[in-house]
Amino acid sequence: MKYNFDEQVPREGTNSLKYDARLNFFGKEDVLPLWVADMDFKTPDFIINAIKERLNHEILGYTFRPDSYYEAIIHWMKERHGWTVEKEWISFSPGVVAGLTLAIETFSNPGDEVVVQPPVYFPFFDSVKSTGRQLLENPLTLVDGRYTFDLDDLERKITPKTKLLLLCNPQNPGGMVWTKGELTALASLCMKHKILIISDEIHSDLIFEGHKHIPLPTLSDEIAQNCVVCMAPSKTFNVAGLTTSFVIIPNKRHFARYERTLRIPHLHMGNIFGTVALEAAYKHGADWVDQLVVYLEENYRFLETWLKENLPQVVPMKPEATYLAWLDFSALVMADDELNSKLLEAGVGMNRGVQFGTGGAGYMRINLGCTRAMLQQALERMVVLKEEK
Template structure:
């Protein structure tokens, strides 16, 4: 069947306002920040044009239509029935990690994370002046998972908030129900509140369905703040629109109190794009997933067969590959930049043996990256 969307199209982002492309000189291929090089769905673009034609861009609030789009999306995708009153709209999810730290912990109470992990999970507790306990993920049959024995052993009566990345960035796991259930039991045992960042929930590549942490049980729902957005899936991160789902009214009130004056409303175009994405762009999303699976499979083969000094495991979710580069003599970011590649260094994620590569790009871009990488690490 003919591909209805052209993900092979090269969009020149040089000289634009792109953070991804703007921090490097033209000779470096940027494959770092979680920002795809695809145009957004045509339905989203049409909706944005219509909104722009209105011509007035004052302060915006969520309309009933955009709220309904979220409620219906969660029902259709995850069989999750939510009350619209549970929604707290956000301009992004990173500020929400900070708000959660301030909302649910006192100055002497710990914030817990699993690492390696998206850097704001590690920096938010520090910024909020909260103690931080880092529990490394463990490996089980070549896959990262929670080290629940260590989790149980190391938590104290001062441990209060778990910042959970689910699906996981950067290791690419789509956690299974038994893993999540076992973690939930420990959270209940230790009386933790969970802030679950699920921004990549609609980018599961292994043909399974994401399980929102709050859907595990009513008891878990009452202690969970879920963070979601259309931003990553539909490549609209620059429009700054996301939301928290907080069923517990006390937790919701605490969150709103911490966010007041610190976290602004999303902008008008962000609401518009979110509504269009969730109501009209599912065919585009399905086509995107197939393209990303092809990119993932290509990258997995190239890394593990052609570049034996590197290792990569299958990516179950996200468009981010976590690649072990520790066999290289010099695997600092400068090494790859000299080869014309801009990757994310592993150190800010909590493991400097790795680099993160964004494969949300046209295949030709990925092929060029692999050519440069091979030339860089091949024996001279």
């Protein structure tokens, strides 16, 4: 089946965070929303149909996740990523950020240090600080237009209080697909210092041509015993509102500890439709994802070409994955507040780079999970920045 990603689906009036919260977030409603990371594409038919089928039974009482749910995850991991996962490794989370936060609470104590590698997905900072842990920043290094780890900096900063590292794999906002060599070096350093890695791999299905996602536990049995992986179908299939994620923990002792933390506030139950959607997605979604990734990569190429021809002062970092792009506005020599104001005046709403921490100044993150027509409209509005050079 050929899917149509050029169809613009009206989202106003649906309590959409991306659309209906524009006034609160940007101070005005008449902006093209290219910020929060959900896509404007229809949730695929095989997921909607599975939910409709479940609605034919008119009781929505307590349920549990059936074997077929776990089998769908196991099959997807094997087919898409070459990773053999055991059912006994799979736990639940109502969201990847929730899983990260639960893991922080499980595997560290207040006052402990948690490593983050900015610029990075900004909820990482909140998860660390809100749980009473201390941020230990290990900024990424920019080499030939691509971020990489600064392991020398990390080793210098590690103290006896450093207990966890939050890894973004693939990276958000830069879109890096970390290589085997990069991941192995990072994981080896963490094992040397007894630092557990919590790996956010939510964008792992959205990998561009020429790159391959490497789930952290596949590097070695030893590394698998020293990591917790958070994943979900939410970004891949545009079902974030169903708050259904999963956590894969090969280490039996770590798994038991996480499960206890999850169950204390009774967060382990999940919801009926999230379970149904995940199972349908991972059973039937391969073709849809393949077509989606092609469209997203074409959106990036359109963005890159348009900027080069019309606004060369703005330089995109070439993503290797995700539907996000990291735009460098530094050549315009504008303060971040001024840059944001100019874009909002032009009617374009993106995420400010400073949200992503150290190294984010002068950048903006744009969401490419939209129709080509909307992307073109946003870019044409940005021409006003030419006058600021």
